[in-house]
Amino acid sequence: MSNPMIAEVTRGSIVESRHTGSYAVVNGEGQVVAAEGDVAAAIYPRSAVKAFQCLPLIESGAADRFGFTQEEIALCCSSHNGEASHVRVAQSLLAKAGNAEPLYECGAHWPLHEATRLELIRGGGTSLSVHNNCSGKHAGMLALARHLGADPHGYADPAHPVQRLIARRMGEICSVDLDGQPVGIDGCSVPTWAIPLQNLALGFARFSDADNTAARRIIEAVRAHPFMVAGSGDFDTLLMEAVPRVFVKTGAEGVYCAAIPHAGLGLALKIDDGASRAAEVGIASVLAGLDVWTPEERAQLARFSHHGLVNWRKIEVGEVRGVLL
Amino acid sequence: MSNPMIAEVTRGSIVESRHTGSYAVVNGEGQVVAAEGDVAAAIYPRSAVKAFQCLPLIESGAADRFGFTQEEIALCCSSHNGEASHVRVAQSLLAKAGNAEPLYECGAHWPLHEATRLELIRGGGTSLSVHNNCSGKHAGMLALARHLGADPHGYADPAHPVQRLIARRMGEICSVDLDGQPVGIDGCSVPTWAIPLQNLALGFARFSDADNTAARRIIEAVRAHPFMVAGSGDFDTLLMEAVPRVFVKTGAEGVYCAAIPHAGLGLALKIDDGASRAAEVGIASVLAGLDVWTPEERAQLARFSHHGLVNWRKIEVGEVRGVLL
Secondary structure, X not given: OOOOEEEEEEEOOEEEEEEEEEEEEEEOOOOXXXXXXXXXXXXXXXXXXXXXXXXXXXXXXXXXXXXXXXXXXXXXXXXXXXXXXXXXXXXXHHHHOOXXXXXXXXXXXXOOOHHHHHHHXXXXXXXXXXXXXXXXXXXXXXXXXXXXXXXXXXXXXXXXXXXXXXXXXXXXXXXXXXXXXXXEEOOOXXXXXXXXXXXXXXXXXXHOOOXXXXXXXXXXXXXXXXXXXXXXXXXXXXXXXXXXXXXXXXEOOOEEEEEEHHHOEEEEEEEOXXXXXXXHHHHHHHHHOOOOOOHHHHHHXXXXXXXXXXXXXXXXXXXXXXXXX | OOOOEEEEEEEOOEEEEEEEEEEEEEEOOOOEEEEEOOOOOEEOXXXXXXXXXXXXXXXXXXXXXXXXXXXHHHHHOOOOOOOHHHHHHHHHHHHHOOOOHHHOOOOOOOOOOHHHHHHHHHOOOOOOXXXXXXXXXXXXXXXXXXXXXXXXXXXXXXXXXXXXHHHHHHHHHHOOOHHHOOEEEOOOOOEEEOEEHHHHHHHHHHHOOOOOHHHHXXXXXXXXXXXXXXXXXXXXXXXXXXXXXOEEEEEOOOEEXXXXXXXXXXXXXXXXXXOHHHHHHHHHHHHHOOOOOOHHHHHHHHHOOEEEEEOOOOOEEEEEEEOOO
């Protein structure tokens, strides 16, 4: 493995920790516009492909049939904070399609948003599946199961019609036959198929295509409701609020993907060691280095490519920074 | 940088993430018994040297003067969970030396132990400095300030007599003049001096020396009270309960150090990217590979060199494993 340095963490005058990785920027014809590292290696995209997993929900007509709003579609593509509005929208997605919380197969965890979590615990509440950061995606999958006339139970199983349809669509947009790829179980228990990084970037380039009406609807939904995709203080939300012309999505274990519709480009990045802190500043620095932005947009992206590191007393002790800019 | 692979994280049939790093095993004469990677590079040892920071507390006579118990000395070397007994012992350390919680300069955070944290929040409590995982070390530093007749305020400052004494002693045992080394601010606001990995291992080899009476007292304290050093379910506590002849201590950003008194060896390990999950299985695999154990001890250490990875529904989805065994 000889992937290049993507991010560094400093403390005082020296670099304390280092993160290597790989990335590919690809256009809709599959041409590599920029890349470093082993972009042929297959990686698990994890939550970075929630927008791809959402495509069949739109294309099958399920979203229209159940009257899903743009806010609700945005939550289907989210790794959310479990804040009150996220929970409300997830519950609406379930109710509109005739589903209910006991059908969830994502598992429960406390809301990721600290103030929400503290309020819930102080009130004697418990962690629920609807608080799971993937509860929007799972509500979309349950709606798709209903629309397909399939048993909603077991919708997370790789052999369930919902996952088969998602695998076929995701394989198509990335030009990879997922049946021949390694498959893992994601944190929320749905399958995650391994996809070469370059093909993942190709998928996001095709997702950027103006002729892809379902993708355009998803991108517009997320652009209109960036809070739904993550939440208060979260990188995805803040970056898309600052630069609305980019679509970004994080995935566990150091994955980040992006679509740049106005330039027809897709981007995929993986940090070798799986660190989110490196993936965040890494994707911002790769994006900022592309020649497709206004000076204002580029300045915003550069701003997200580094941030201070503070300790328990809020003393700034170092910096997390992308090294590609 | 060409440090070797130390740990891998698998999911399904493939390796999802990878952690490189370096380690050195050194004897009391400074001879390298085993090493891989750049062991001349200076790293911040962070909390892995709490036992060194505790030496002046013993050697100055402060611990005897204030009547500190072995349990209390163990807490001075801890990164603890904030469980009830940790808090009780920290408060005792403060009280015996005439100090009090408002003097703490470590900052507050919620107890790391989940059940303790939930109980505290449900009861309407707030996070306090005494819950900080470093509150034992800081109570020791405050006691040392009293013993030296120094103003306890500002004891975390690198120029304070407490930190000067610690820097001199730590530099001595590691054979490094810390005045010439980079210094950062630790998570708990005390200085952390950069030390070459090989010298850090030398320090722990000398710490293993039977003639080092203060070190022997610390090792015996930790051996008698491994719960005090970390807590329920924590790696340091579990490993020292399973293999009492080893002394191990974790530090932030992927550092692990160990002393093996019966063999007169010291060990220091740093994961390049700062991941604790890799440092844990890494130190266990390096230890297990040394020819200084009974078969039972070696089997225990090997057991700690890998563990399953479970998702939100407790499904085992992969493994975290040291690759050096």
